[in-house]
Amino acid sequence: MYALRCVHPTIRPRVAPVNPAMVVRALLALLALGLLTLPVLAEGPAQRLRLRGDVTARGDVLTLGDLVEGASPDLSARPLFRAPSLGASGTIQARRIAEAVTALGLGEIETGGRVQVAVQRAARRVAQPEIEAALKRSLETAYGLDGRTLAIRLDGDAPVLLAPVDLDGQATALDLTYDPRSRRLAALVTLGERQASLRVTGLVMEIREVVVLGRQLNRGEAITAADFTLERRPREAVPTDARTGAADLPGQVAQRALSTGAILRGGDVAPPDLVLRGEAVTIVFDAPGLALSLRGQANESGRLGATITVTNPVSKKVLPATVTGPGRVSVGPAPAPVQRQANAALDGAR
Known part of the structure; x- marks a missing residue:
């Protein structure tokens, strides 16, 4: 008989042992899964459109991008509404903007509680x-007038020419007509190739720059730089002898009482007297090879360069003299006796 032996069954593990091939396959699967899911996570939820606040339009139409934030670049250029006229303003109801966005298939927009949007046209x-x-400029070119001496009074309220903001260059007056007798003008003021234009009419006035007193001056009172201003006045309203220059005015004295706001005329002010009547003066006698000076008395007052008479206190002679400075006069040489004798000889020979 054979002896029976106990047979022990072999129990196989349920999990296969990890080998390098399995590890590689697992890593490749995870990598593939990450590449598929990362773009989805990066995209996130679709960005919702939001209504902008008040806007300024630069063109004739309002686009989706002008009114709504968050639209793609290609959709932002889609026109939605007409803009107001140049310089004007208006409003658009928020519901109308929402309806336009929905019609484009972009869903709803966030209004932020706004009922309307204000639009200003630049x-x-x-x-x-x-x-x-x-x-x-046109009057100078067409009629030879000096624009510096002209003032133009346009008819009606102050005119304003409205043009697109991107229209550069200076305004030009075209089709100008001017009547020298009535001084009336009419012209078409334009920008660019008549892309913006405005017709104006008015009156041309010739003007002068005159000196106007800012305060009252008494006779003999000196004028200072703070006492007057230069103003442009129509020529018809200005005296013909009105002062137009002011460089030499400070220091001159009023020759009569002058009121505030008066236009300064030629004889209203003059340089101050450097010699007063009855004042002791220095009399200077200048001649070739001879220079004398003595004290004398002025018989009248005079400003610089004026001719007055003075008395020589020694000889009591009255001499004509020229004022050369404060308290100082000059006396020239007397006529030559030879010339007087020649004149007498000529008279005797006749």
Whole structure:
């Protein structure tokens, strides 16, 4: 008989042992899964459109990008509404913008509680000073007038030429007509190739720059630089002898009482007297090879360069003299006796 032996069954492990090939396969699977899921995570939820605040339009239309934030570049250029006219403003209801966005298939927009959006149309404003400058240039070219001596009074309220903000260059006056007798003008003020234009009419006035007193002056009172201003006045309203220069005015004295706001005339002020009547003066006698000086008395007052009479206290002679400075006069040489004798001889020979 055979002896029976106990047979022990071999129990195999349920998990296969890890080998290098398995590790490589697992890493490749994880890497593939990461490449597929990372772009999805990066994209995240779609960005929602938001309504902008008040906007300024630079063109004729309002695009999606002008009114809404968050749109793609290609959709941002999509026109939605017409912009107001140049320089004007208006409003757009928020619901109308939302309806336009929905019609493009972009879903809803966040309004932030806004009911409407205010829109301002940008514009270049050519005001009255620039318009007048264009008219003066045209008057100089077409009629030979000096624009520096002209003032233009335009009819009606102060005109303003509105133009697109990207329209550069200075205004030009075209089709100008001017009547020298009535001094009336009419012109078309334009920008660019008549891309913006405004027709104006007005009156041309010739002007002068005159000195106007800023305070009252009494006779004999000296004028200072703070006492007057230079103003441009129509020539018809200015005296013909009105002072136009002011460089030599400070230090001169009023020859009569002058009121505030008066236009200074030629004889209203004069340089101060350097010699007063009855004042002791120095009399200087200059001749070739001879120079004398003595004290004398002025018989009248005089300013610089004026001719007055003085008395020689020694000889009591009255001499004509020229004022040369404060308290100082000059006496020239007397006529030569030879000339008087020649004149007498000529008289006897006749």
